[in-house]
Structures are given as structure tokens and as C-alpha cells.
Amino acid sequence: MAPPSRRPGHSRKAQYGLFTGYVIAGIGALIGAALLAISLLEPAAFGGLRGVSIDVTSPVSRTTARAREGGQGLIETVRGYLRAGSQNAALKREVELARIRLAAAQSLKQENARLKGLLGLGNSDVEPVAITHMLGSSGSSARRFGYIGAGRDRGVTPGMPVRTARGVVGRVLETSFTTSRVLLLTDSQSVLPVRLADRDVIAFAQGRGDGRIDIRLINLGLNPLKRGDMFVTSGAGGFFQPGLPVALVEQLTDDGAIARIVSDPAAADFVAVEPLYQPVLTKAARTPVDQPLPGSQTGEEGGDAPSAE
The missing domain is CATH 2.40.10.340 (Rod shape-determining protein MreC, domain 1)
Structure with missing residues (x-):
């Protein structure tokens, strides 16, 4: 099989178009090489051109920057709102936990007071069982x-x-x-x-x-x-x-x-x-009836007991 031919055929218009493309490509390559050589040898040579391009594109850059800042601000606002909601929820949980701990502390305080009251028992001398x-x-x-x-x-x-x-x-x-x-x-x-x-x-x-x-x-x-x-x-x-x-x-x-x-x-x-x-x-209630009271005399030690009148 014969290789395909790259010739544009017998059309002169096509031949001129192809030739013109080669010429333009060659000229562009030469210009690019020249500009590259100049930028390497004289970096400041294109400063004015860069300044002009920046001035021309600055309105578009400002608009883009404002849009970017607005988008970032909106994102930060949403993030702050979400962060504030989570922080509020965390604060509510902390407040609720603090209330529970306070109630527990008050209950413990009352319980200690009751225990102290029971231990004191109204200044009673009786020790509880x-x-x-x-x-x-x-x-x-x-x-x-x-x-x-x-x-x-x-x-x-x-x-x-x-x-x-x-x-x-x-x-x-x-x-x-x-x-x-x-x-x-x-x-x-x-x-x-x-x-x-x-x-x-x-x-x-x-x-x-x-x-x-x-x-x-x-x-x-x-x-x-x-x-x-x-x-x-x-x-x-x-x-x-x-x-x-x-x-x-x-x-x-x-x-x-x-x-x-x-x-x-x-x-x-x-x-x-x-x-x-x-x-x-x-002492009188504890003294047995058949036991003599102190000071009484028996017949063996001091004679007969005195008769009751």
C-alpha cells in the first residue's frame, strides 16, 4: 500500500495557503526566539509592556478579586454561623452539666447537714445504735x-x-x-x-x-x-x-x-x-426490801434493833 501524499493536490489556492502557514510559523518562531533572547539578556526591556498589560487588565482583575473576596466572605459567614451553632450547643450542654453538678452539690450539702444533725441528735447524750x-x-x-x-x-x-x-x-x-x-x-x-x-x-x-x-x-x-x-x-x-x-x-x-x-x-x-x-x-428504789437500810443495827452487832413506834 502506497503512503498517503501530503501534497495539497493541484489546487494553487491550497498550495499558497499551506506555504503562507509555513511562512507565518517561521516568522513567529523567529520573533519568539528574538523575544526570548531579549528577555534573557535584558530582563527590564519588557517592563513597560508588562505595565501596560497590567493597566489594561486591572479592571478585570479588580472585579475578579471583589468577587473572590465576596465569595470568601460568604463562605466565612456560613462557617461562622455553623461554628456559632455548634458553640451554642456546646455552651448549652456545659450550662446543663453545671446545673446538674450544682444540684448534686446542693443535695450533698443538705445530706451532710442532715447527717450532722443526726450525729448531734439535738445535743443528746444518748449514742445511737x-x-x-x-x-x-x-x-x-x-x-x-x-x-x-x-x-x-x-x-x-x-x-x-x-x-x-x-x-x-x-x-x-x-x-x-x-x-x-x-x-x-x-x-x-x-x-x-x-x-x-x-x-x-x-x-x-x-x-x-x-x-x-x-x-x-x-x-x-x-x-x-x-x-x-x-x-x-x-x-x-x-x-x-x-x-x-x-x-x-x-x-x-x-x-x-x-x-x-x-x-x-x-x-x-x-x-x-x-x-x-x-x-x-x-437508790431507795434499787434497795431490796429485805436488805437493811444504812445506819440500822442488827441484834448480833449492836443489840436488838429499835422497835418501831
Whole structure:
């Protein structure tokens, strides 16, 4: 197969066009070579030409620069908006976390205050058998019981009084190894001897089963009570120490009053279990009947005993 011919054929016009293209290409090559030689030998020779070209293209460059700056500004604005949104979300999370920590700190502060109050026990000389959590209490039935986190493992026995730093809660009814059931003051089967804190008025406090207690006076007659009177334990019965806060009078009745307990079991976190109260006996009460009193004489050591007149 013969190689293709590069000749334009017999058309003179095509031959002249091809020749003109070669001539122009040669002239362009010569001019380019000359300009390259000049730029290498005299770098400053084209300074004026470059300045003119820059002046001619500067409006277009300024427009392009403004468009570029505007685009960058828009992008930065969008980035700043997105960054501000994420920062606001982070700040909200930090504020929420700070609030949670503040609430936890306040709760811990209150818990420490309650524990300090229980440890002090109103400047009482009685050392508690145990200080423990109030696990729960019944609030819907007529019977009112509480449950504490201490039992026989810590020396708790039935009958021991249970109290908070504010006042009496009840007494231990049943014990297991690690927990105990408490008969609350508001139970209908709970009866506690009480007296007025500032006057010698004796009464019994009996639970109503509705969160309050009935104050029944021993001496009936003119009702000496008034709203706001504080009743405390009298010490009678041998369970509770005398002088422990019990209830505040809310409503007067014919034979006493209806009172609100000062220590709500539902609001108690910690309670103290105290030993049973044992009144101090006098020396005469402790002396057996068949034992002679000091100063008496027997027949063996000092003759016959003097006859009673």
C-alpha cells in the first residue's frame, strides 16, 4: 500500500495557503526566539509592556478579586454561623452539666447537714445504735410502716425508737438481719405518751392513718391547747427519751387536737435508731426490801434493833 501524499493536490489556492502557514510559523518562531533572547539578556526591556498589560487588565482583575473576596466572605459567614451553632450547643450542654453538678452539690450539702444533725441528735447524750437510710414508707393504706437499712447485724431490736434530726419517726416493730420494719407515729395502732413543750399538759398521741395524729388529753375539761403548740415525748413508758419533738397542733378538738408530725418519714433520708429509754432509778428504789437500810443495827452487832413506834 502506497503512503498517503501530503501534497495539497493541484489546487494553487491550497498550495499558497499551506506555504503562507509555513511562512507565518517561521516568522513567529523567529520573533519568539528574538523575544526570548531579549528577555534573557535584558530582563527590564519588557517592563513597560508588562505595565501596560497590567493597566489594561486591572479592571478585570479588580472585579475578579471583589468577587473572590465576596465569595470568601460568604463562605466565612456560613462557617461562622455553623461554628456559632455548634458553640451554642456546646455552651448549652456545659450550662446543663453545671446545673446538674450544682444540684448534686446542693443535695450533698443538705445530706451532710442532715447527717450532722443526726450525729448531734439535738445535743443528746444518748449514742445511737445505728444511723442508716430510710428505705421507704407506706403512704396509701391505713397502716403506716417504714423500712430502714439496719437490722440485727447492727444491734437493732424491736421497740427501739427511730428518729431524725427533726424529731420522732416511730419505733422498730420487726427486725431481720439487715433491715427492720418501723411502726410510724401516724399508724392507727401507734400510741405515744407526750406533753406540751412549754407547759405541764400530759396527753397521748395516736395515729390517724392519714399522715396526722390525734392528741388526746389526760385531764378533760377546758382545752388549754392552741394552734402551733409543740408536743414532745414525756418519757413515760420507757421507749423514748423525754423532750423529743413529736408534733405541732393544727386543729383543736373537744378532747385535744389534731396535730402534724414534725418529722415526715417520706422526706427523711437518714434516721437514727436509739436504745430503749431506761429511767434512772433512785437508790431507795434499787434497795431490796429485805436488805437493811444504812445506819440500822442488827441484834448480833449492836443489840436488838429499835422497835418501831
